[in-house]
Amino acid sequence: GEDVEQSLFLSVREGDSSVINCTYTDSSSTYLYWYKQEPGAGLQLLTYIFSNMDMKQDQRLTVLLNKKDKHLSLRIADTQTGDSAIYFCAEKDSGYSTLTFGKGTMLLVSP
Amino acid sequence: DSGVTQTPKHLITATGQRVTLRCSPRSGDLSVYWYQQSLDQGLQFLIQYYNGEERAKGNILERFSAQQFPDLHSELNLSSLELGDSALYFCASSVQGGGETQYFGPGTRLLVL
Numbered sequence A: 001g002e003d004v005e006q007s008l009f010l011s012v013r014e015g016d017s018s019v020i021n022c023t024y025t026d027s028s029s030t031y032l033y034w035y036k037q038e039p040g041a042g043l044q045l046l047t048y049i050f051s052n053m054d055m056k057q058d059q060r061l062t063v064l065l066n067k068k069d070k071h072l073s074l075r076i077a078d079t080q081t082g083d084s085a086i087y088f089c090a091e092k093d094s095g096y097s098t099l100t101f102g103k104g105t106m107l108l109v110s111p
Numbered sequence B: 001d002s003g004v005t006q007t008p009k010h011l012i013t014a015t016g017q018r019v020t021l022r023c024s025p026r027s028g029d030l031s032v033y034w035y036q037q038s039l040d041q042g043l044q045f046l047i048q049y050y051n052g053e054e055r056a057k058g059n060i061l062e063r064f065s066a067q068q069f070p071d072l073h074s075e076l077n078l079s080s081l082e083l084g085d086s087a088l089y090f091c092a093s094s095v096q097g098g099g100e101t102q103y104f105g106p107g108t109r110l111l112v113l
Helices: none
Strands: A004-006 A009-013 A018-024 A029-037 A043-050 A055-058 A061-066 A071-076 A085-093 A099-101 A105-110 B005-007 B010-013 B019-024 B031-038 B042-050 B053-057 B064-068 B074-078 B087-094 B108-112
Touching: A004 A085, A009 A018, A018 A029, A018 A085, A018 A105, A029 A061, A043 A055, A043 A061, A043 A071, A071 A085, A099 B042, B005 B087, B010 B019, B019 B087, B019 B108, B031 B074, B042 B064, B042 B074, B074 B087
Parallel strands: A009 A105, B010 B108
Antiparallel strands: A004 A018, A018 A071, A029 A043, A029 A085, A055 A061, A061 A071, A085 A099, A085 A105, B005 B019, B019 B074, B031 B042, B031 B087, B042 B053, B064 B074, B087 B108
């Protein structure tokens, strides 16, 4: 079955860039997503990328997709303390309607 | 605010009991998905409904069931509750049934004592 892997923890200083990485195994993934979960809250959709794209930029967020290596990354520029949260990578297989999530990366931003 | 609403926000109950979680999708969305989030299992897909009909099934226990009503709201029923059912239960919705961009509700936190 599909598998999505993320590193568990990332710590950065305010103002630095953060890069959160994700790998997936399903070569028929069509969409890949990044969600953000703040403490006690639901999942907020940050951005997504279609599998035939290499890069997508949305304000401070840049998503890079390396389809050959099945590697997805989320770069947050000028990271702020309000960006501290858990970030989930998810993929959607072309044959299914559901999402497979990674276990999440906890981003801690220190002043 | 995603536009997906879930009630109740918190639920505390005892083992062996039955509870119902409710979800209202975003206006215009036809599909509803239920997920369970626990510390050990992470986010697990349970079940999907599209326009009132079951579309996909994931790791949903036989003690759990769901339905989607004509007004498109959905309910997840959990029965014979066990301690291990304590988790956050999320509902998500999307416009169509193909699993494209899903918007999540704030979740219901269930604690089974």
